[in-house]
Amino acid sequence: GQQVMQIPQYQHVQEGEDFTTYCNSSTTLSNIQWYKQRPGGHPVFLIQLVKSGEVKKQKRLTFQFGEAKKNSSLHITATQTTDVGTYFCAGRLNNAGNMLTFGGGTRLMVKP
Amino acid sequence: DARVTQTPRHKVTEMGQEVTMRCQPILGHNTVFWYRQTMMQGLELLAYFRNRAPLDDSGMPKDRFSAEMPDATLATLKIQPSEPRDSAVYFCASAEGQSTDTQYFGPGTRLTVL
Numbered sequence: 001g002q003q004v005m006q007i008p009q010y011q012h013v014q015e016g017e018d019f020t021t022y023c024n025s026s027t028t029l030s031n032i033q034w035y036k037q038r039p040g041g042h043p044v045f046l047i048q049l050v051k052s053g054e055v056k057k058q059k060r061l062t063f064q065f066g067e068a069k070k071n072s073s074l075h076i077t078a079t080q081t082t083d084v085g086t087y088f089c090a091g092r093l094n095n096a097g098n099m100l101t102f103g104g105g106t107r108l109m110v111k112p
Numbered sequence: 113d114a115r116v117t118q119t120p121r122h123k124v125t126e127m128g129q130e131v132t133m134r135c136q137p138i139l140g141h142n143t144v145f146w147y148r149q150t151m152m153q154g155l156e157l158l159a160y161f162r163n164r165a166p167l168d169d170s171g172m173p174k175d176r177f178s179a180e181m182p183d184a185t186l187a188t189l190k191i192q193p194s195e196p197r198d199s200a201v202y203f204c205a206s207a208e209g210q211s212t213d214t215q216y217f218g219p220g221t222r223l224t225v226l
Contacts, residue, residue, distance in 0.1 A: 033214070033215075035217075041219075042203055042217040042218065042219050042220050043155070043203070043205075043215075043217045044217070045214040045215065045216070048214065088155065090215075099157065099160065099168060100157075100215065101157075102147075102154065102155040102157075103154075104154045105154060105155070
């Protein structure tokens with residue numbers, strides 16, 4: 001069935017280093033969303049990308065949607081301890097209504 | 113500040129017991145989702161409703177799980193009988209109903225079945 005894959009599963013970085021998580025789908029997505037879940041918390045929406053090749057920035061976070069709308073990435077510049085958590089991508093298939101297919105998440109740990 | 117609420121936040125029960133989890137979506141949201149999160153399986157969609165009608169429950173084990181929306185302000189997820197493998201965090205999320213909508217997650221119910 002349709003899957004959205006995310007890599008890496010885990011990432012340890014030193015505070016100040018950059019971090020990137022990648023999301024790949026076997027089929028074209030109508031749009032993709034990114035969520036962040038802090039330890040013990042619930043997923044919280046970060047951003048949505050809709051257009052092919054779209055790039056959006058939120059302070060130190062840069063989100064990209066691939067030209068073929070099958071992959072996406074989230075890059076964090078100069079990580080801080082507040083960036084700790086699990087980052088999920090969630091893709092919406094064409095004609096899937098409101099349903100999102102979540103990737104497995106990338107757990108980011110930042111050493112101060 | 114509108115939020116999705118879930119009760120209970122924590123539930124410990126014994127195998128074979130019935131468990132009911134409740135969710136109050138954000139007022140005005142017509143789409144409700146139930147997810148289960150475990151370390152092994154990640155976030156799995158169990159069921160979702162639009163305007164209180166179930167649209168997809170293919171992710172839900174039918175023999176023991178049931179999901180309903182008795183009214184627009186309440187969604188329930190019931191497990192009967194519960195089993196240890198049902199131990200997980202169950203999240204409810206709501207959305208306004210458009211295909212590009214953000215999903216707003218509740219705080220979750222952490223279920224432990226002994």
